Amino acid sequence: MNGLNQRYTVRPGGRLVGRLRVPGDKSISHRAIMFGALAEGVTEVDGFLEGADCLATLAAFQALGVRVEKPGAGHVRVHGVGLRGLRAPADPLDLGNSGTAMRLMAGVLAGQAFDSTMVGDASLSSRPMRRITEPLALMGARIETTQDGTPPLRVHGGRRLHGLDYAMPVASAQVKSALLLAGLYADGETCVTEPAPTRDHTERMLSGFGYRVQRDGPRVCLQGGGRLIGGRVEVPADISSAAFFLVGASIAPGSDLLLEHVGINPTRTGVIDILRLMGADIEVLDEREAGGEPVADLRVRHAPLHGIEIPQSLVPLAIDEFPALFVAAACAEGETRLSGAAELRVKESDRIQVMADGLAALGVRAEPTPDGIVIGGGGLSGGVVESHGDHRIAMAFAMAGLRAAGQVAVNDCANVETSFPGFVVLARTAGLDMDASA
Structure with missing residues (x-):
């Protein structure tokens, strides 16, 4: 209704x-679409949450040129394009109510060759984004927000990203994940240290897609320039x-x-x-x-x-x-x-x-x-x-x-x-x- x-x-x-x-799981469903899109080969996702937030992520990657099929309830097939295969969207990417989608995608889009804009509903448009845009800027990204640090986010492409060793001031899985996703596109090593444990779905899923991630207590690191390999994700x-x-x-x-x-x-x-x-x-x-x-x-x-x-x-x-x-x-x-x-x-x-x-x-x-x-x-x-x-x-x-x-x-x-x-x-x-x- x-x-x-x-x-x-x-x-x-x-x-x-x-x-x-x-x-x-909403967090895992978001990430399954993202990593499946950025992987080489086909990813089959079972148990996908067909709620509005995750469907917004799915639609955003379709707008970025990724073919996604839904052959059955809770089953999604993502035809990955590889880390460098996304295409410029014709229109702003509307992420609805999903802060997870917007913050994680900021990391992905910061590493692309093209410009893009992300928008959301009234609730998302009032939520703080500097916690993402400021550390991404330290990596070389250029992302514009409103004067209040809220969406829309205008992401400038064609920027050369470099690795970062970042100690997060506040525990946030979304910030950690955005930086690790940008790190896939960065020169050198990206490391994030969190002040308290947060959900580690990104690290687990990167490893599941064949990307080497080093974890040492509160610190997680990866090298840029690798590849993700598609497979099966059970949510x-x-x-x-x-x-x-x-x-x-x-x-x-x-x-x-x-x-x-x-x-x-x-x-x-x-x-x-x-x-x-x-x-x-x-x-x-x-x-x-x-x-x-x-x-x-x-x-x-x-x-x-x-x-x-x-x-x-x-x-x-x-x-x-x-x-x-x-x-x-x-x-x-x-x-x-x-x-x-x-x-x-x-x-x-x-x-x-x-x-x-x-x-x-x-x-x-x-x-x-x-x-x-x-x-x-x-x-x-x-x-x-x-x-x-x-x-x-x-x-x-x-x-x-x-x-x-x-x-x-x-x-x-x-x-x-x-x-x-x-x-x-x-x-x-x-x-x-x-x-x-x-």
């Missing part, structure tokens, strides 16, 4: 039971999407849910660690590997939760899951404190403020701080919540309806399709009593 006025209405009660598989279910169900089943009495084939990359499992610290009952079953990524089935049952001080070491490992975790905190006994998460203020929305406002609308004490939030647990009333077009906030408050004292309505939910197509149907199947309406 399109239209920004889409509303979720969730009636109280319900429990989550059965088995389900959430859609494919696991997205732990960021699974997080809503992990929280929902934890807070709803009588819940017993098995989430199948979920990616449990150790740079992404902060949500499990934090929920367990709060008292959640989550089992990790049948651990295995798929396409270079660790996967498992996750069994989650209702358990009484208690408030905690969230360890700062876990913050980068759960950065996208905090909207769901804030709902868990609201249903816990006692106070939950988060700090060291200023990054949340520059996501699809200011997730600290928007979540605080939404929790307050449901009767929860929520005190935002510059880099976090303090949430007083104990339960939720019914009410109306504004998601501000942020898909993760919309889904988090849908799960809140399981434990609210009255009906919860969530406005502006159309962007859920960017990351979790079919969310409403899957949530209903599991036991959430909800409707979506225009």
Whole structure:
């Protein structure tokens, strides 16, 4: 359903039971298209997330001259053109709502012989890009932003890039990935050192495509001028999407849910660690590997939760899951404190403020701080919540309806399709009593 006025209405009660598989991992789906396009030969991608964000990446590479086929649901065939085979696009590349796509593609486009422009929707057009453009400039790239450092991004081609040894001031997988992608086109060695661990899908996938990557603790390096070789990528279910169900089943009495084939990359499992610290009952079953990524089935049952001080070491490992975790905190006994998460203020929305406002609308004490939030647990009333077009906030408050004292309505939910197509149907199947309406 399109239209920004889409509303979720969730009636109280319900429990989550059965088995389900959430859609494919968004981060890995983006990268599978990018690396498949830049590789030599054909890449077959299974489990591809057909949400708006990843489809924007796919369309951008089609506009850059890459042939992409979709022979079946979740299956994409990418005919790679090699690192130097992209062609100048006829029009600006529209990346919709996807910050991941824009920031990673900045690294790719910085190494091309042609000029290009990237644009996005209203949300993406307000998000900070200097964290990407400034280190890329140190490599020799020239990328123009607005005066505020936001999109559109105008990338000047024909620049000679050189390797860089960069210590990131803030942990960010998107910055790390953009620099490594630019490093494919650079003379010499590009090294990135991160202050805290972030998701390592780029490094894993580069190795999977035959590109030599050296990893030494927080430091990752590669030499420019190599080649990527196409192959098969199996995309696991997205732990960021699974997080809503992990929280929902934890807070709803009588819940017993098995989430199948979920990616449990150790740079992404902060949500499990934090929920367990709060008292959640989550089992990790049948651990295995798929396409270079660790996967498992996750069994989650209702358990009484208690408030905690969230360890700062876990913050980068759960950065996208905090909207769901804030709902868990609201249903816990006692106070939950988060700090060291200023990054949340520059996501699809200011997730600290928007979540605080939404929790307050449901009767929860929520005190935002510059880099976090303090949430007083104990339960939720019914009410109306504004998601501000942020898909993760919309889904988090849908799960809140399981434990609210009255009906919860969530406005502006159309962007859920960017990351979790079919969310409403899957949530209903599991036991959430909800409707979506225009």
